[in-house]
Structure formats: C-alpha cells, structure tokens
Amino acid sequence: MTLAELQQYFARAATSGSGPLADLDRVFLGTSRLPASDRMAIYNRGYYLRLLDALGSVFCQTQRALGSPDFERLGLAYLAQHPSEHPAVERVGRSFSEFLRSAAAPPVVDLAALEWARLSALVAANPKSVATIETIDPQRFPEAQLRFVPSLQCLELDPRALALFAEGNPSIVDVGRPRCGVAVWRARHAVEHRSLEAEEWQALNLAIAGNKLSEVCSAFDSGSGDADVRRAFQVLSGWFARNWLELVVYEQTRSASK
Numbered sequence: 001m002t003l004a005e006l007q008q009y010f011a012r013a014a015t016s017g018s019g020p021l022a023d024l025d026r027v028f029l030g031t032s033r034l035p036a037s038d039r040m041a042i043y044n045r046g047y048y049l050r051l052l053d054a055l056g057s058v059f060c061q062t063q064r065a066l067g068s069p070d071f072e073r074l075g076l077a078y079l080a081q082h083p084s085e086h087p088a089v090e091r092v093g094r095s096f097s098e099f100l101r102s103a104a105a106p107p108v109v110d111l112a113a114l115e116w117a118r119l120s121a122l123v124a125a126n127p128k129s130v131a132t133i134e135t136i137d138p139q140r141f142p143e144a145q146l147r148f149v150p151s152l153q154c155l156e157l158d159p160r161a162l163a164l165f166a167e168g169n170p171s172i173v174d175v176g177r178p179r180c181g182v183a184v185w186r187a188r189h190a191v192e193h194r195s196l197e198a199e200e201w202q203a204l205n206l207a208i209a210g211n212k213l214s215e216v217c218s219a220f221d222s223g224s225g226d227a228d229v230r231r232a233f234q235v236l237s238g239w240f241a242r243n244w245l246e247l248v249v250y251e252q253t254r255s256a257s258k
Contacts, residue, residue, distance in 0.1 A: 005032040051079050054089040058119050059096060062112045065164050066104065074103055090119065110161035116189045117153040124151035131245040133237065141251045146207045147247040153188035154204065162195060163191040169176075181205075185244060192242075200235045 028039070052075045063071040078099045085093040097112035104112075127149040137144075156179045163169065181201030184193040196204065203219035213236075220232040228246050239245055 016111075018253055039247045048076060048079055051084060051089065052076060053098065055093050056092050058093045059098060059115050060169070061165050062096075062100075062115055064167070065108050065111055074100065079256070086234075088123075093119070105157045107160035109165055111164045112158040112182070113155055114157060114161055114165055114182065114193065117155055118193065119184075121151040121153050121184045121191050124186065125151075126150075127246040130243050130245055131240065131248050134238045136248060138248060141248070143208055143212050145194060145212060145249045146216075146245055147249055148208060148244055149185065149246045151191075152244050154183040154208065155182055155184070156180065157182050157195075159195070160201055183244075185242065187243065199231070203235060204239075 054070060054073065055075050055078075057069075066074065075096075078096055078109075079092065082092070082095050082099065084121045086092070086094075095114060097116055099107055100109045100112055130149070134252060159180050162180075164184070177219065181198070181204070182193055183192065183196060186192075199219050203216050205214045207213075217232045217257050218226075220228045220235070222228055
C-alpha cells in the first residue's frame with residue numbers, strides 16, 4: 001500500500017458511518033490494550049462529533065426546539081446517511097430539514113428549513129449591482145422585469161416555525177393558520193427574514209418567475225384602483241429599500257443580451 005493509498009484508507013476509516021472497515025486491524029497496528037479498531041474509533045467519534053457541532057451551529061434554534069438529546073440522536077442518524085461533501089463543514093446540513101420530515105413535527109421541520117435558508121443567504125454571492133429607485137425609467141418600468149440579488153431566498157413555512165425561531169411559544173399560533181410566504185436575505189453582513197402578506201408573496205413569485213411589472217402588479221388588483229396603486233407602490237418601494245433587486249431589465253436590455 002502506497003502512502004497515498006494509506007491516506008485514502010485512513011480517511012475512509014475515520015469518516016465511515018457504518019462501523020470499522022473489515023480489514024482495519026490488518027492495515028493498522030494495535031495493542032492488546034487498545035486494538036487498531038478501537039484506536040480508529042476515537043478518530044471516527046471525533047469526526048462525527050465535529051460534524052454534529054457544525055450541524056448545531058447552523059440549526060441552533062432547531063436544536064433548542066428538539067432538545068439536545070433528540071438533536072444529537074437525529075443529527076448522528078442524518079450524518080450517517082448524508083456525509084459531508086463540501087470543504088465548508090457547515091454545508092453538511094443541506095438535507096437536514098428534509099430528513100426531519102419523518103422524525104419531527106412540521107413546525108420544527110420548517111424551522112430547520114428557515115435556518116438553512118438563512119445560511120444560504122449568508123454565503124450567497126454578492127450581487128453584481130444593486131438597483132435603486134433613482135435609476136427607474138418611469139415610461140418603460142411597467143414592461144420591465146426584475147432580477148433579484150443572489151442572497152434572496154423564498155419559502156413557505158408553518159407560522160409556528162417563525163414563533164419557534166423567535167423563541168416564542170408556537171402553541172399561541174392558530175394550528176389552522178395557513179402557511180405563509182417568507183423572504184430571507186442578507187442585508188450588508190447580517191441575514192434577515194420576514195413573513196409577507198399573501199398579495200406581496202404572490203407578486204414576488206410572479207416577479208421571480210420573470211413576469212413583467214404590469215403582470216406582477218396584477219397581484220394587487222382588488223378592484224379599488226387608487227388603493228391598489230398605493231399598495232403596489234408600497235410593496236415595490238420596499239423591495240428597493242431592502243436591496244432585494246440586482247437589476248431592472250428593460251426590453252432594450254433584454255434584446256441586447258440575446
């Protein structure tokens with residue numbers, strides 16, 4: 001066995017999620033007091049405890065909601081099925097919320113999804129630019145499309161998950177209350193999230209899908225012209241104020257990019 005092969009073997013043994021490798025005692029020396037398999041188990045436990053610690057650093061509110069014993073049990077079971085595949089150890093939690101669907105209550109599952117979205121927003125690429133209201137062309141704006149910054153994450157959550165994140169009491173939230181749209185984004189170096197009213201959530205999804213602003217604003221059509229215009233203006237102004245928009249794309253810009 002070459003040095004490179006030995007290093008690869010050690011890595012497999014140290015990160016194995018299914019117990020010691022069959023020929024481990026042949027490859028590594030042990031003693032009567034501490035066989036090679038027991039020695040390697042020390043590295044193996046240390047590796048998984050480090051991953052569990054990384055999982056807890058991302059899903060700290062989920063850990064609090066589940067309780068440390070259940071979080072450790074579920075976390076280790078998850079790690080055995082979903083090994084780390086990224087140099088940044090915190091990314092190991094990429095499928096944790098999905099894993100919890102069969103093991104935890106829906107508000108806790110959505111809490112984990114929210115925490116993962118917050119990490120994704122934190123590490124997202126910087127926008128190439130940030131659109132401002134001052135750059136709007138009023139004549140062409142209704143036919144424009146919006147491009148959103150990379151950090152913006154959108155998901156639908158059980159409202160009780162938001163209460164759990166805020167360390168509130170989820171039992172005070174009506175169980176029959178519908179799932180709500182939540183936007184997650186990075187503002188400067190901090191991550192924020194907020195729940196959106198139904199019409200703003202619909203408008204945001206229309207905009208993300210690439211619809212023109214005239215179609216996006218149809219989400220605010222309640223039959224009351226002046227009130228609808230004011231509401232659309234309020235919402236769109238909020239998107240600019242929160243720096244959600246990377247670019248306003250006009251027809252001429254779209255044609256030139258083809």
